[in-house]
Ligand SMILES: NC(=O)C1=CN([C@@H]2O[C@H](COP(=O)(O)OP(=O)(O)OC[C@H]3O[C@@H](n4cnc5c(N)ncnc54)[C@H](O)[C@@H]3O)[C@@H](O)[C@H]2O)C=CC1
């Protein structure tokens with residue numbers, strides 16, 4: 001499976017404010033670039049922290065692109081995937097609507113009654129890992145469901161875990177012209193952080209977009 005990570009940060013590397021309030025960092029051109037990434041993906045993944053903070057939809061915004069996907073024999077929207085160890089996704093979350101299939105990646109620690117509620121709300125549950133989702137094992141199961149290209153939109157904890165597990169193939173970051181600040185504000189890669197064996201990135205693209213810049217990297221394995 002090809003795993004592509006995309007996020008938008010402030011110049012100081014933050015994904016949102018210290019209150020975890022979603023900020024419009026991207027401008028229209030960058031949101032259109034993200035829409036193209038979504039349209040090219042089989043599924044879009046976020047962590048449950050992002051679901052609780054933003055209640056995202058994760059669908060393709062452009063009708064032309066949705067129509068093109070249908071012409072190509074695909075679903076109009078990519079599937080939605082939530083890394084959600086303890087099944088904390090609210091049953092009325094927007095990404096559980098009928099616009100696309102939704103997979104919840106959970107661990108053995110997820111309460112069975114929560115899983116029953118979320119299955120009733122339309123989710124397909126994939127279990128991998130004891131306390132936290134084992135992303136590598138979960139991705140193997142997603143691949144059997146036909147997910148060959150996965151777009152990851154965040155947040156910082158999930159992105160760090162993916163780098164830690166060596167699962168990221170491509171990374172693109174839109175750096176907007178603003179400073180969010182705050183040591184508690186989520187950054188591109190949170191979690192424990194690396195002290196050695198940092199992921200090796202090859203810079204393959206730099207583009208000015210809106211009032212910011214898009215940096216594109218290939219991740220060396
Ligand atoms: N500017 C941008 O491009 C984006 C910004 N955001 C912002 O990021 C913030 C949310 O980020 P985070 O709090 O870091 O949450 P997150 O979205 O990374 O979710 C973290 C949660 O995912 C679950 N999880 C399951 N398996 C995991 C694993 N193997 N490794 C790590 N987590 C795992 C855990 O419950 C964990 O608490 C929000 O403020 C949101 O607005 C989110 C996405 C994109």
Ligand SMILES: Nc1nc(O)c(N)c(N[C@@H]2O[C@H](COP(=O)(O)O)[C@@H](O)[C@H]2O)n1
Nearest residue numbers: 008023024025026054056057058059153
């Ligand atoms: N690329 C990008 N730029 C920003 O400025 C952002 N705030 C985000 N946030 C991400 O987009 C998700 C919302 O998606 P929907 O519009 O609801 O489909 C949000 O959850 C973040 O993952 N991204």
